[in-house]
Amino acid sequence: MARWPTVVRYAVLFAGALLFLFPFYYMLIGSLQSEPDTSVGGAFPTSGLTLGNYADINSRVDLLGSLVNSGIFTGGVLLCTVVFGVLAGYALARLQFRGRGTLFVIVLLVQVIPFQLLLVPLYVLIVRGYGLADSYLGMILPFAINTTAVFVFRQFFLQLPDDLFAAARLDGAGELRILRSVALPLVRPALLTAVLLTFIGPWNEFLWPFLITKDADMQPLAVSLANYISNVASRAANPFGAILAGACVLAAPAVALFIAFQRHFTSTDLGSGVKG
Template sequence: MIIGSLQAEPDPTPTGAFPDPSNLTLDNYADINSRIDLLQGLVNSGIFTGGVIGCTVVFGVLAGYALAVLQWRGRGLTFALALLVQVVPFQLLMIPLYVLIARDYGLADTHLGMILPFAINSTAVIVFRQYFLQLPRDLFDAARVDGAGELRLLRSVALPLVRPVLVTVVLITFIGPWNEFLWPFLITKDASKQPLAVSLANYISNVAATAANPFGAVLAGAVVLAAPAVGLFIVFQRYFTSSNIGSGVKG
């Protein structure tokens, strides 16, 4: 994809997978940036994705802790409902959510309108619950004896012990909203607020054919879109690997 984005003339043959110094150029990046603002698209994607990740982590930690550690009536039923949500495709909810957010809440053409449908992630709730269940109960009992409240228990005892899963949830959650284009496209028609994935989809469907090298320009946009996701994974890879290894260790 990177090599294709740098080619002055598209080379679909197997040799095109290798860089040819005589066929390399940055014109594809300049071309697509002149048609869609790559920097503004990245900023919008960052706002959208950051808001979703923040809400997912906060609500996921609170709900997962409540389902795993606290004792209250209806806990099993609530967890069953969280599991049931997993079988409902988001596409079935899209039209009702659009009516609710755009018409009833008046949040069309806003970042908040894009974030709200993804603010609570049932998968994150389930993942946090399972990790909190693995923590020894004695740790919480000892902290309660010392006078710690539930929020102090969550902040000082539980969260430091599940740090790898925090990173895992962030990475897994990041991919969805970062690449999401259908919902943001529905909720906002303002190009200055659309994430980069939406701008690229509009570019491919509307103006790519008019570019000097449509193939290279599309790949250039894809490189810009993929780079933050790859960079984030590389930075947090050791935490992600730690969570995978820890999940297979008993005791």
């Protein structure tokens, strides 16, 4: 092929990449400016950068407390998904039991039905019925076992060779032992990808924790920052600076984790889940 299509391809990709990254750059710059400067030059400041906005947002939103709440919410979901999701995924892939077909159809169905249909009944049940408003349990419950992760775990276990399992069973190993010492070590890299994808959900989730946490001490950072944006921003000296500082704090852990593990975030790992 001619040389110039390659050049064009790179030019388009780099232009697109810069367009995609610019809001992140601008978020960081805006969070460091004491006065919002929306001129073109303001996007490339040479001086006057300050951490004042971080102190400002921290005095209005308890950043550390909110981060801890986000962490507990996310950690709870990850723990339940990894433990119970792997068990269910293994059973669906490798064991023949009554109801397996039905359960698999349910796994597929759950992924099609949007969470929003369950919004009202879950709110009525969890907040009004079980009194779990402003609690970690109430926050975690609707997301506890990520169905997409169950599906992806099943695909991973399905790809392992049959002989492996037959041999382990002949040796008299129980299913839990086979899962722990044969199957899990073989799917570990793929497992990491699934865990990373699961992490994004609760860490970034806004609607559900927003509905059930009215107590500021229980709110994850996404909720307390959103409340700040919609309620109190008008009273701050530099509302955008404070919002962007909060946004950086909220974005940083997910972006840092993603960059650290980005080589696991590949199409081949995920592809095995998507191909079905």
